[in-house]
Amino acid sequence: MTPYVLVVEDEDALATLLDYNLMKEGFRVERAADGEEALLRVAEEPPDLVVLDWMLPKVSGVEVCRQLRAGSETRRTPVLMLTARGEEADKVRGLDTGADDYVVKPFAMSELVARIRALLRRTRPELMEERLEYADLVLDRARHRVTRGDKDVHLGPTEYRLLDFLMQRPGRVFSRERLLDAVWGANTYVEVRTVDVHVGRLRKALRREGEPDLIRTVRSAGYALDLEG
Template sequence: MTPYILVIEDEDALATLLQYNLQKEGYEVVISSDGEDGLMQVDERLPDLVVLDWMLPKVSGIEVCRRLRSRAETRNLPIIMLTARGEESDRVRGLDTGADDYLTKPFSMTELVARIRAVLRRIRPGLAEDRVAHGDIVIDRVAHRVKRGGREVHLGPTEFRLLDYLMQHPGRVFSREQLLDAVWGSDVYVEARTVDVHVGRLRKALNTGAERDPIRTVRSAGYSLDLED
């Protein structure tokens, strides 16, 4: 699963440079040019990490960070702040507001990429590792293999991506529309009911009969991966 990074930056040249370099590193990148739009983008599709400028039109970066940290669904969203402010008091304020890391302009792209990898590895290890386990399910992204309780599970490409995404967010409920955007892509038109079909295929492959169904259907809401009793 390609990690999705939202860059909230109002300097067009820097935003374009960030998008180009991060895409080259294998990330999916969306650009937002002000704080208000950035918050809307987060509401529409939850990113895996936010690169957030301090000085933004409409809503400041500090306020964006504060609002994201105040909401349950974005409380643990990784945030790296970019700013021209180099004073220690500013860095402390940014971190106290909830930023996971802080980079002062000008900075090198190599350093930013290293910081992104470090934050994802620390906060969302499922995005930084080639092999992820949850309960008795193990997914190997390099070999493109899935096992449950040591048993090989054969999945199609869409079911593999669907399971990978759910395993990155265990316990969280996703609507069909959110899963469509994350697994199929926001630029692809697929009917929401298609999600039900692929969830059904995934369930059939994961469950042999005696095993507990790890995929929970939440009425009128969507699906989640939940292996807890």
Template sequence: MTVPSILVVEDEDALATLLQYNLEKEGYQVAVAQDGEEALVQVDERQPDLIVLDWMLPKVSGIEVCRRLRGRVETRNLPIIMLTARGEETDRIRGLDTGADDYLTKPFSTVELAARIRAVLRRIRPGLAEDVLRRGDLTIDRVAHRVKRNGREIHLGPTEFRLLSHLMQHPGRVFSREQLLDAVWGSDVYVEARTVDVHVGRLRKALMKDGETDPIRTVRSAGYSLDVES
């Protein structure tokens, strides 16, 4: 499965960090730009799958960024969700008329933003918005927070769920403890690297019932990998 990439364009440091943290938890690759000019440069360098774009930005406004992107053939269909403190209907209409695919007024919950992102990706790029992942005999529903193996319901704690979700998005790829800490716990949370071993152990115990094989491979001196057919 391709991991969708999102560019967050937001000049408010605290909000940009919060959005990056929560969207990475949802399994997206996230880059951040702090003004409209930087956003356009980043899009030229590597086009994301979706942009979360603040209206009020230094140098080049969000509306102008949206207008320019819609004016280019290569970015004409790039999904854009606009964030703004403006709640007036005329402003919302202006944002949508400029080419935004959706519009969210501050303050908003990160849960709602994640839902809007999934909805836009489902509508515009359906292959990037898998809510349900299937790898071998494992199935994970990332919206309903349900896991099954061979049809058997598996009950996981929130950390084990995020850990399995991350591994299932990258089957066969080996992740170091440090990489898993960043992806599952967040880069700004201090947790001992050995904590990963504890949670991998709990995940294995939950997944291996009735003589089932261990789907998680330990790679000596390297880390962990989900070893199932994708």
């Protein structure tokens, strides 16, 4: 979980307010003060959703949006536009910009949050799911609790996030690099092999006598959550 939202807004006070409130709502937030910085950050780590001010220094919101649509990694990243009252609201509505939704300033924070939630639910339902299941494994995000066949499994924070990520796409193989990005965050500097260690720990925690191993190692490729080790 912890969807990653990039807030692109030049007005500092508003950016801070957004940051604070979205953080509070359980999102991971990064900020960019202009279009240029926004594109840099997106390149660093593609966000799950972008909140984009219409008017921006250097590269305008519309242009940022266009470029997002051009990138293969970000083509489907939902964009929520912030527009001032009279400001070209019709154009945004017209959707020529490629924004998926918009709110008009000034807006209620609660409305913004609701719209963000709605967008994410539409585009990335697995991020919003309260409960992930695979085989006899259950991960309950609200309770922050993992069980395997009714028995509680205790995980450290990192193993928990790792499992959460793997459970979003069971069966799929992820490279160590991909896992580092997803679980540790894009700009953390950690040995790649550290992933092995945590996968090992997760395996151990998930291990049940007689039950099959749920994590599959794909030699020289990565790991996957999968019946049949």
